[in-house]
Amino acid sequence: MKKAEFWAAGLVVAACLAPFAAGRYWLDVAFMAAVYAGVASAWNVAAGFSGTFSFGHGLFFGIGAYTSAMLFSALGISPWIGLAAGAALAGAAGAAIGWLGTRYRVGGLSFAVLTLAFAEVALLFVSTFDPLGASRGISIAPPQPPGLLSMQFESAAGFFLVALGFLALCQAVAWAIDAAPLGYRYRAVRENETAAQAMGVSPALVRMSAMAATGALTAAGGSIYGFYLLFVEPRTFFGPDVTIKVILFALVGGIGTVWGPVVGTALLYPAGEWLRAVFGGRVPGLDILVYGSLVIGCCLAFPTGIVGGVGRRLAARAGRGGGAGGRTAG
Amino acid sequence: MLLFAGIIQGVVLGVILALVTSGMVLVYRATGVINFAHGSLMALAMYAAYDVRRYGGVDPLLSWVAVAPLMGFIGWGVFRWIVRPIRDRHHLLVVQALLGLSFVIEAFLLMRYGADLRSVGNVFSGRVIRLMGVGVEMTRAVAFVVSLAGLGGLGLALKHSDWGRRLRAIAADEMAAELAGISVTGVEGQVWCVGVGILGLVGPLLAGVFKLTPDMGLRYTILALVVLIVGGGRTMAATVASGLLVGLSETLGLLYLPGSYGGLTPYALLAVVLMARPAVAARMVRQR
Amino acid sequence: MLLEARAIDAGYGKVPVLHGVALGVAAGECVAILGPNNAGKSTLLKVLSGLVGVWRGNLQFEGADITPDGPSERVRRGLIQVPEGRHVFPDLTVAENLIVGGLRLGSHRARRARLERVYDSFKPLYELRHRPAGMLSGGEQQLVAIARGLMAEPRVLMLDEPSLGLSPVAVDLVFGTLLGLKQESLTMIVVEQNVQFCFDLASRGYVLRQGRVVSQVEAMEHLTADALRQAYLG
Numbered sequence: 001m002k003k004a005e006f007w008a009a010g011l012v013v014a015a016c017l018a019p020f021a022a023g024r025y026w027l028d029v030a031f032m033a034a035v036y037a038g039v040a041s042a043w044n045v046a047a048g049f050s051g052t053f054s055f056g057h058g059l060f061f062g063i064g065a066y067t068s069a070m071l072f073s074a075l076g077i078s079p080w081i082g083l084a085a086g087a088a089l090a091g092a093a094g095a096a097i098g099w100l101g102t103r104y105r106v107g108g109l110s111f112a113v114l115t116l117a118f119a120e121v122a123l124l125f126v127s128t129f130d131p132l133g134a135s136r137g138i139s140i141a142p143p144q145p146p147g148l149l150s151m152q153f154e155s156a157a158g159f160f161l162v163a164l165g166f167l168a169l170c171q172a173v174a175w176a177i178d179a180a181p182l183g184y185r186y187r188a189v190r191e192n193e194t195a196a197q198a199m200g201v202s203p204a205l206v207r208m209s210a211m212a213a214t215g216a217l218t219a220a221g222g223s224i225y226g227f228y229l230l231f232v233e234p235r236t237f238f239g240p241d242v243t244i245k246v247i248l249f250a251l252v253g254g255i256g257t258v259w260g261p262v263v264g265t266a267l268l269y270p271a272g273e274w275l276r277a278v279f280g281g282r283v284p285g286l287d288i289l290v291y292g293s294l295v296i297g298c299c300l301a302f303p304t305g306i307v308g309g310v311g312r313r314l315a316a317r318a319g320r321g322g323g324a325g326g327r328t329a330g
Numbered sequence: 331m332l333l334f335a336g337i338i339q340g341v342v343l344g345v346i347l348a349l350v351t352s353g354m355v356l357v358y359r360a361t362g363v364i365n366f367a368h369g370s371l372m373a374l375a376m377y378a379a380y381d382v383r384r385y386g387g388v389d390p391l392l393s394w395v396a397v398a399p400l401m402g403f404i405g406w407g408v409f410r411w412i413v414r415p416i417r418d419r420h421h422l423l424v425v426q427a428l429l430g431l432s433f434v435i436e437a438f439l440l441m442r443y444g445a446d447l448r449s450v451g452n453v454f455s456g457r458v459i460r461l462m463g464v465g466v467e468m469t470r471a472v473a474f475v476v477s478l479a480g481l482g483g484l485g486l487a488l489k490h491s492d493w494g495r496r497l498r499a500i501a502a503d504e505m506a507a508e509l510a511g512i513s514v515t516g517v518e519g520q521v522w523c524v525g526v527g528i529l530g531l532v533g534p535l536l537a538g539v540f541k542l543t544p545d546m547g548l549r550y551t552i553l554a555l556v557v558l559i560v561g562g563g564r565t566m567a568a569t570v571a572s573g574l575l576v577g578l579s580e581t582l583g584l585l586y587l588p589g590s591y592g593g594l595t596p597y598a599l600l601a602v603v604l605m606a607r608p609a610v611a612a613r614m615v616r617q618r
Numbered sequence: 619m620l621l622e623a624r625a626i627d628a629g630y631g632k633v634p635v636l637h638g639v640a641l642g643v644a645a646g647e648c649v650a651i652l653g654p655n656n657a658g659k660s661t662l663l664k665v666l667s668g669l670v671g672v673w674r675g676n677l678q679f680e681g682a683d684i685t686p687d688g689p690s691e692r693v694r695r696g697l698i699q700v701p702e703g704r705h706v707f708p709d710l711t712v713a714e715n716l717i718v719g720g721l722r723l724g725s726h727r728a729r730r731a732r733l734e735r736v737y738d739s740f741k742p743l744y745e746l747r748h749r750p751a752g753m754l755s756g757g758e759q760q761l762v763a764i765a766r767g768l769m770a771e772p773r774v775l776m777l778d779e780p781s782l783g784l785s786p787v788a789v790d791l792v793f794g795t796l797l798g799l800k801q802e803s804l805t806m807i808v809v810e811q812n813v814q815f816c817f818d819l820a821s822r823g824y825v826l827r828q829g830r831v832v833s834q835v836e837a838m839e840h841l842t843a844d845a846l847r848q849a850y851l852g
Contacts, residue, residue, distance in 0.1 A: 104604070104606070109364070113600070114600075114601060114605075117597045117598075117600045117601045121597045124590070124591070124597070125591070125594060128590050128591050240552075247422065247425075247426060248426055248429070248430075251420070251422060251423060251426050255422070283441055284440055284441065284445070285544075288434075288437035288440070289433075289437035291437075292432075292437060293430070294430075295429070295433065296412060296427050299424075299426055300415055300416060303419040303420075495718050495721075498710055498714075499707050501709075503707055506706070506763075507707075508690065509667060509669070509698070509699050509700075509701055510719050510766060510770070511693030511722045512690060512721065513688070513690045
């Protein structure tokens with residue numbers, strides 16, 4: 001175990017450093033991968049830990065991007081404050097959806113469809129609502145002067161570092177929830193809502209807190225991506241693409257594990273970009289074709305996720321430590 | 331008068347949507363899987379009609395004879411090689427694999443046909459028929475009639491044929507069905523074949539109604555999902571009712587709400603139905 | 619022997635349940651499978667009906683090897699299991715439940731004739747034929763399950779806990795029905811916790827414990843209370 005941890009840490013450091021050596025293109029890829037990994041991890045906090053599935057993370061991603069972009073463009077408020085405001089707004093939206101879901105007993109897959117409905121409504125609304133730029137989107141004038149304070153950098157390296165910071169925050173939240181007593185409440189609701197309720201765990205609180213956390217983190221990712229592009233537009237941010245991607249990454253990496261979503265993203269996102277670079281230019285669509293086949297292949301080959309499969313094997317070796325801990329914390 | 335015209339248009343659209351959704355409903359009932367590639371498979375069927383028209387000169391109103399069996403075979407293959415191997419795992423895994431399939435289809439269509447809008451004409455193109463004084467495109471009217479007939483046929487088959495009884499039996503209790511001598515995977519394969527095969531019937535018809543783009547699939551998947559959930563995903567009658575609700579809400583929404591806010595109404599309807607009908611929710615949680 | 623199991627090993631996933639189980643049933647007799655909870659009784663029935671695969675050993679039915687056959691092939695041969703509890707199709711009407719049971723009878727006419735005969739012996743079900751099976755009482759549902767099994771013209775009828783969870787009145791109803799079937803010399807295998815039920819119905823019995831046949835009871839009527847306690851408690 002110790003040796004495995006050592007190697008894992010080494011791999012993480014190498015993965016963080018490699019893009020700096022690989023040049024501008026790969027730094028951009030690494031930036032996006034870090035943002036997606038963070039959002040995938042945030043999605044996993046709700047879906048993987050507490051069984052609260054969302055197909056509508058575009059809602060949060062879009063709220064984050066649009067809030068910070070509007071606050072900066074209209075009032076000149078710092079992107080960081082905009083990021084915090086967007087996160088607060090998305091967190092509140094998440095909690096509200098979580099509350100609605102529990103109040104009206106919309107669970108499982110239908111809850112996911114409910115989130116999808118909200119995201120689609122938001123997408124259509126923003127695409128039509130003129131003060132938010134409708135379907136044209138909003139261009140952001142670059143904040144001056146460049147630097148960490150204005151979230152603007154001359155090199156891609158700066159953005160990559162910000163995205164790494166975001167990813168670290170997501171991982172810290174995921175790790176903390178997983179390890180804390182709260183994590184047992186989450187798992188109790190995921191495994192059996194009625195039994196959890198009988199033990200005094202409130203499903204409403206679990207769903208609301210999970211959706212608030214996942215919403216706020218996802219929104220932060222959206223803000224960072226918005227200021228990286230300096231342009232926000234309904235389909236990119238509120239559309240279903242982000243959600244589809246992060247669910248895929250989390251599933252392939254291992255849903256319900258702390259590191260699964262990151263591993264899944266680190267493998268799949270660069271692979272997709274590489275495919276696009278190699279095939280996309282020559283035959284439009286070929287890269288998506290290969291990528292889609294890769295998705296199907298991954299689902300068939302790793303039905304429990306990469307980290308999930310490996311983790312189970314490790315846990316089996318380590319004995320039943322987790323079960324005993326569950327009893328003391330329950 | 332405007333309202334009346336909107337209602338007629340909404341009813342026509344709603345019934346067509348109901349037939350598009352019926353395949354998804356059958357598949358969901360028999361195998362508990364929501365086919366997230368449904369819309370993309372329909373796009374595939376529509377482009378197939380385009381090819382048959384272009385290279386064979388066959389009218390889309392006839393080409394379904396060839397396209398429907400082809401789609402049926404594809405549906406069976408999707409079940410056999412993608413759904414069946416992983417259906418006992420996490421329920422999102424099947425969703426994801428089917429989304430992957432819709433990427434593949436979309437990419438294939440983009441590669442083969444390019445990103446341009448296309449439409450497929452048929453003998454009725456350009457003609458308008460008056461339904462109770464309201465002008466309706468002839469192709470739409472034909473699709474409406476075919477949809478009504480198709481839905482009626484499916485409803486009867488589900489209720490009164492041995493095939494329908496088998497389907498309902500495995501939907502209710504797989505083990506008991508097995509013990510009654512029903513080959514469960516056999517029936518499930520047939521249901522996928524029929525459910526996707528229906529798209530081979532509607533796709534060519536709708537190719538004259540809706541514009542074709544390679545990325546249209548996901549939108550129709552979501553629309554069908556809305557119809558499925560509003561209707562509860564069980565009977566054909568409920569699916570028709572829900573198709574009508576969605577069709578009417580979209581048409582009237584577009585008519586009376588400013589800009590394109592009307593597109594919002596089906597989703598608002600979905601959110602309301604999900605929260606007002608916990609029974610549907612409970613059923614969906616219990617699914618395998 | 620009509621149905622014979624030889625040295626069967628079987629289980630779920632990697633967990634073994636049955637170890638070297640052997641059993642034989644002759645035409646026209648009613649055999650009980652006894653034993654404490656978790657002895658593997660239900661698993662044994664599932665092995666016979668094909669729901670659970672055999673790891674080792676083989677199954678003979680009317681002289682043919684049926685080991686590799688799935689449930690639907692065995693149903694076609696007339697080896698019918700009535701599942702435990704109330705596994706009726708709740709949304710289907712009583713009549714539809716029975717029709718599904720008779721799907722293996724090819725022609726419509728054969729099915730119609732069979733349906734009439736089953737209604738003859740299950741009068742209360744005829745009255746309820748248009749009701750969804752899920753709306754019936756526990757005892758009525760159990761009758762539907764049995765009648766559905768009979769629709770397939772079974773050569774052997776296997777019943778898993780037919781009295782489980784039923785009221786005393788309903789137990790009498792089900793019991794009376796099964797006794798009638800015995801008098802028509804239908805071959806039956808019954809797994810049942812209700813000891814009195816087995817006593818009065820079965821002529822022979824096998825006692826299972828921890829997945830093994832620990833003893834055979836050649837004449838149920840001679841089984842003493844002590845021997846029975848022995849069988850259940852070990």
